[in-house]
Amino acid sequence: MSRVDRIWPLPGGIHPPEHKSESNGRPIARLPAPHHVVLPLHQNSGLPAEPMVAIGEQVQRGQLIAKGHHPVSALVHATISGRVTAIEDRPFAHPSGLSVPSIVIESLSDQEAALSPEAVSMAPMRDWATETKERLVSRIQEAGITGLGGAGFPSHIKYLGQRQIHTLIVNGVECEPYITADDRLMREHATDIVTGTQIALKILSASTAFIAIEDNKPEAISAIKAALVAVTDTRIKVKVVPTKYPSGGEKQLVYLLTGREVPSGDIPASLGIVMQNTGTLYAIKEAVVSGTPMTERVVTITGEGTPNPGNYWVTIGTPIQDALAATQVAVTGNRPRVIMGGPMMGYDVDITAPVSKVTNCLLVPSATEFPTAPDPDPCIRCGLCEQACPANLLPQKLFWNAVHHEWEQARLNSLSDCIECGACSWVCPSNIPLVQHYRFAKAEIKREAIETIKADQSRLRFEQRQARLERDAAEKDAKRKARAAEAAKAQAAKAQDTPSTLDASAKDAILASVARAKAKKAASTGPVTQEALENTVVLAQQAVDKTRVKLATAVSDGLPSVEALTGALQKLEKRLADAQSALQSHTETGDAP
Amino acid sequence: MSLMQRSSPHVMGRNTTSRIMLWVIVAALPGLLALSYFYGWGYLINTVICVVSAVLAEAAILMLRKRPVLKTLKDASAVLTGVLLGVTLPPFAPWWIMVIASGFAMVFVKHLYGGLGQNLFNPAMAAFALVLISFPLPMTTSWSTPEAISGEPLPSFSQQLSHNLEWQAYDGITMATPLDHYKTKIKRLTADELAQTPEYVAGPFYGILWVNLAFLLGGLLLLFLKIISWHGPVGLFTGLLVLALPFSADADSAMPVLMHLFAGATVFGAFFIVTDPASSATSNRGKFIFGFGVGILTYCIRTWGNFPDAIAFAVLLMNISAPFIDHYTRPRTYGKPKPVSGYKLPEESP
Amino acid sequence: MSIESHSPAPAVQNPTQDIIKDGLWRNNPALVQLLGLCPLLAVSGTVVNALGLGIATLLVLIGSNVAVSLIRNHVQDTVRLPAFVMIIASFTTTAELIMQAYAFELYQILGIFIPLIVTNCIILGRAEGFARKNTVWRSLVDGTMMGIGFMGILLLLGIIREVIGQGTLFAGMELMFGPAAVNWKWVIIPDYSQFLFAVLPPGAFVALGLLIAGKNVIDDRQKQRVQKAVDDQPALSRRVRVTGHIH
Structure with missing residues (x-):
């Protein structure tokens, strides 16, 4: 089999119940336009944008309402025509459950709507094949397209990379149970997705594109294949991959299709590969060919708690509760429980939060569908997790490391190579929430790393302070030297035959030592802290050492300053001993006097 | 821990610890039945005594440790240890050996190290080693002889029961284990002469072969259910064969290869002992090396040692090495050029 | 640069009671310091062996502690260790000769472990750690108590292992106390088939482990009682600041 057709089987992986048939039977329906939308200025990835509209201002659908100065921040478009009613912190669909600054737009009344202009759109680029790469990329950026699959990273970034790309992978795997948004989109918009793929290939100047689809979506496969036959583009190939979770993970899919592994801590571009979700390519096609900015996406609304499971075009920014209510889900207070994403990697969200560009699924489980896991039993080291891990890790060892806080281990x-896919937790016979332990361990390691940096910084600060103190002392020293020289000159002028008992350099050295010691004393006044005492000891130690060196030189050179230096050294040594004993008694009592 | 909020994944597989234990017990049953068929009621009686005393001992130590008793007992790991001991200990051995072995396995080997999953040694094998060195006489002379070899019928259930409970001794024919027997005899006889002795007229290893095949069947079941991986067992067979093949060239002084494989506890050890996850190595490569070491040591102890069978000691020695093996057999993680090996992080890592 | 002084360390001001408590319980050489494990584990198979070695060690320990304390101000620091070893070796040889004279069979059973008392860490440890810095009287008390503490654990192990291993107690006491002791043997479990594990060294390890665990349990209980008594007292006005202890 040629390298192009070959599939490299994934190590590990699991086969949880798919639950796809509940939602993939009916065509994608469109939910009625929402009464209001909430558009977070902070997207899932990237830096926050700044609002370009004021409260009360009227906006059109598709109008740019916020943008960031940094290239990584995506643009925010109004997704309905209406009036800005608030710019304030609103809950955001994110695992952290944080609130972020958001623009709230309320739709206009019918009369107002009749008077206001149509939705804003950009000029369609029907013959995109003749456009320049730069113009296509800026169109993607202007349309506010972000990755629709995973982290929601602004899509144009992937097309701005410096690395040579040879392969585009279109991710239509959709391995998470329950979710069928990509499945339906591929069935209904196969041609659009193929066009999007061609646009992406052009931008990337890549030679090959693989459209990867799991073999549990035969309709999607045949739809895409039919669309490919229609366009006769030999660069694009459909690759059917076996159904297995988590084949759709970025790193996993790269290996599955090419047999190459994304280096640890790097991105697929390092292998000359870019991966895009099918939904993203559809959005790119819409933005380029039709000039439509991204204002809606397909969301799978499913789970035993939904009376009408299926796929819906949902306006981005629609509060989750409104989207659910539109599909006849009973919404009261903060009920029902909603998981955004699939059951393996999704997270519970606040239902007042809006649907975002990464919301591929709103899973509304019934009370019995995802029962709370029973208390974990002890790990019996059965090793099932190891057989399930798609990253070839030893989940069980990581678990013990997390439990015993062995970060080095x-x-x-x-x-750090764990992708938190949850396969290990799924197979664990002892019901241990392994992924939670890994998240905890990762957070702790990060925290410790930050603390190490902080400690390094304060050490640096201490060293710099010491250097500063010495510099000050040296300056004073120099001044004093100048004064002494002047005085000496004056004295010499007065009585020329009186010889000095000390040669100038030795005198200077003693003076400097005394001055430094004084400076230290001054530094250590005020509340006595451990740190201050330690500093005193260190400085005193340095002074002693320096004076010793001077004394040694003086002795070997036979200078007359030996006696004076010896006296100074004794004094300094005494000071050092005092400082040490002070520090010791401070440490022992562990208390300030 | 505040971190224990509800988070992904939200679904769990249906696997449970007790299901795994129960399947291992089920997989051991064919072997137990074959043992009982060829060697009499002793094995069944022993198994019952071992299971009961293991469960009681675990309950007692759990109470002492102030841990939930019923919840822990439900995982059936104590029952499994009891069954493993029951099929290992000699069928004519008195009841108190069972009790001591089970109690030691539960209290000292398992719970003093922290309980299920924390034990450094395989409880059944450590307990077997304990009673073997403590009571050499009953442990070497209480093995039963199949009817086809001794010409005498096996004791009835009541005879066996009253013998094992030490109410009334049964004056039956016992002999050393086939391995032990062959080992001693081959020093004086040639292989052909040995084949003529009454013990081997019925076949080179009558009975014990079927027992091993029955354990093999159970082992294959566990492999099929993916409760164990093939690495440990294959490692053990490889290790054993690496030494047995060249050394058994001289049939008149060494044990034949097939006897090494099928006349002792080899198959049982390969599928039920080496695969004990708690006391074995972790990674697949580690498991293979663990099994390989057990195989090598088994051959050495069998051939040059003084004990009737060597699996127990070989396993215990490898148990000690398991943490060390783990450090050098980490798998190569996705995206890493080579596996991280040893105790220190490589220099270039962030 | 070091300003550390080389003057002898100041004598530790323990009252005698503290020394006694240390030797017998708090700082028991076998249970807490885990010193002298080799003879402890090797010859505690029966009570008589344990007693024999225990007494020998006790005598050597007392002798060496007193002798070391006597010469403590007259020996150069640099040569103190050879001096201590010489002293200990002399006492050990004496004990060995006495044993040969009065309990020859026991001497033969204990074999190498009698001469090996020289290298027993307890003895050198007490000489270096205590007798070198303390008066003769205090060193005498310390040696006696440490010796008794060690012998006590040795005897306890001997009792446990003899009962479990052989089902008897005080078997073979005639080796030490002459023919009059033949009848001392006490068969606790008749027709006992030996439990070799207890007789062999691994059994000694397990038994010692259990003894240490037992001591820890008793100490913990004691601590809890004290803590409870403190808690029950009405709160004092004085605030105690505790730093640097997180358990």
Whole structure:
């Protein structure tokens, strides 16, 4: 089999119940336009944007209402025509459950709507094949397209990379149970997705595109294949991959299709590969060919708690509760429980939060559908997790590392390469929430790293302060030297035959030592802290050492300053001993006097 | 921990610890039945005594440790240890050996190390080693002889029961284990002469072969259910064969290869002992090396040692090495050029 | 640069009671310091062996502690260790000769472990750690108590292992106390088939482990009682600041 057709089987992986048939039977329906939308200025990835509209201002659908200065921040478009009613913190569909600054737009009354202009759109680029790469990329950016699959990273970034790309992978795997948004989109908009793929190929100057689809979506496969036959583009190939979770993970899919592994801590571009979700390519096609900015997406609304499971075009920014209510889900207060994403990697969200560009699924489970896991039993080290891990980790070892806070060991066991897919938790016979332990361990390691940086910084600060103190002392020293020289000159002028008992340099050295010691004393006044005492000891130690060196030179050179230096050294040594004993007694009592 | 909020994944597989244990017990049953068929009621009686005393001992130590008793017992790991001990201990051995072995396995080997999953040693094998070195006489002379070899019928259930409970001794024919027997005899006889002795007229290893095949059947079941992986067992067979093949060239002084494989506890050890996850190595490569080491040591102890069978000691020695093996057999993680090996992070890692 | 002084360390001001408590319980050489494990585990198979070695060690320990304390101000620091070893070796040889004279069979059973008392860490440890810095009287008390503490654990192990291993107690006491002791043997479990595990060294490890665990349990209980008594007292006006202890 040629390398192009070959599939490299994934290690590990699991086969959880698919639950796709509930939602993939009916065509994608369109939910009625929402009464109001909430558009977070902070997207899932990237930096926050700044609002370009004021409260009370009227906006059109598709109008740019916020943008960031940094290239990584995506643009925010109004997704309905209406009036800005608030710019304030609103709940955001994110695992953290944080609120972020958002623009709230309320739709206009019918009369107002009749008077206001149509939705804003950009000039269609029907013959995109003749456009320049730069113009296509800026169109993607202007349309506010972000990755619709995973982290919601602004899509144009992927097309701005410096690395040579040879392969585009279109991710239509959709391995998470329950979700069928990509499945339906591929069935109904196969031609659009193929066009989007061609646009992307052009931008990337890539030679090959693989459209990867799991073999549990035969309709989608045949739809895409039919569309490919129609366009006769030999660069694009459909690759059917076996149904297995998590084949759709970025790293996993790269291996599955090409047999190459994304290096640890790097992105697929390092292999000359870019991956795009089918939904993203559809949005790119819409933006380029039709000039429509991204204002809606397909969302699977499913779960036993939904009377009408299926796929819906949902306006981005629609509060989740409104979207659910539109499909006849009973919404009261903060009920029902909603998981955004699939059951394996999704997270519970606040239902007042809006649907975002990454909302591929709103899973509304019934009370019995996802029962709370029973208390975990002890790990019996059965190793099932190891057989299930798609990243070839030792989940069980990582678990023990997390439980015993052995961060060094966790790094030895490559914790950072864990993709948190949850396959290990799924197979665990003891019901141990392994992924939660890994998240905890990762957070702790991060925290410790930050603390190490902080400690390094304060050490640096301490060293710099010391350097500063010494510099000050040296300056004073120099001034004093100048004064002494002047005085000496004056004295010499007065009585020329009186010899000095000390040669100038030795005198200077003693003076400098005394001055430094004084400076230290001054520094250590005020509330006595451990740190201050330690500093005193260190400085005193340095002074002693320096004076010793001077004394040694003086002795070997036979200078007359030996006696004076010896006296100074004794004094300094005494000071050092005092400082040490002060520090010791402070440490022992562990208390300020 | 505040981190224990509801988070992904929200679904769990249907696997449970007790299901795994129960399947291992089920997989051991064919072997147990074959043992009982060829060697009499002793094995069944022993198994019952071992299971009961293991469960009681675990309950007692759980109470002492102030842990939930019923919830823990439900995982059936104590029952499994009891069954494993029952099929290992000699069928004519008195009841108190069972009780001591089960109690030691539960209290000292399992719970003093922290309970299920924390034990450094395989409880059944450590307990077997304990009673073997503590009571050498009953442990070497209480093995039963199949009817086809001794010409005498096996004791009836009541005879066996009253013998094992030490009410009334049964004066039956016992002999050393086939391995032990062959080992001693081959020092004086040639292989052909040995084949003529009454013990081997019925076949080179009558009975015990079927027992091993029955354990093999159970082992294959566990492999099929993916409760164990093939690495440990294959490692053990490889290790054993690496030494047995060249050394058994001289049939008149060494044990034949087939006897090494099918006349002792080899198959049982390969599928039921080496695969004990708690006391074995972790990674697949580690499991293979663990099994390989057990195989090598088994051959050495069998051939040059003084004990009737060597699996127990070989396993215990490898148990000690398991953490060390783990450090050098980490799998190569996705995206890493080579596996992280040893105790220190490689220099270039962030 | 070091300003550390080389003057002898100041004598530790323990009252005698503290020394006694240390030796017998708090700082028991076998249970807490885990010193002298080799003889402890090797010859605690029966009570008589344990007693024999225990007494020998006790005598050597007392002798060496007193002798070391006597010469403590007259030996150069640099050569103190050879001096201590010489002293200990002399006492050990004496004990060995006495044993040969009065309990020859026991001497033969204990074999190498009698001469090996020289290298027993307890003895050198007490010489270096205590007798070198303390008066003769205090060193005498310390040696006696440490010796008794060690012998006590040795005897306890001997009792446990003899009962479990052989089902008897005080078997073979005639080796030490002459023919009059032949009848001392006490068969606790008749027709006992030996439990070799207890007789062999691994059994000693397990038994010692259990003894240490037992001591820890008793200490914990004691601590809890004290803590409870403190808690029950009405709160004092004085606030105690505790730093640097997180358990």
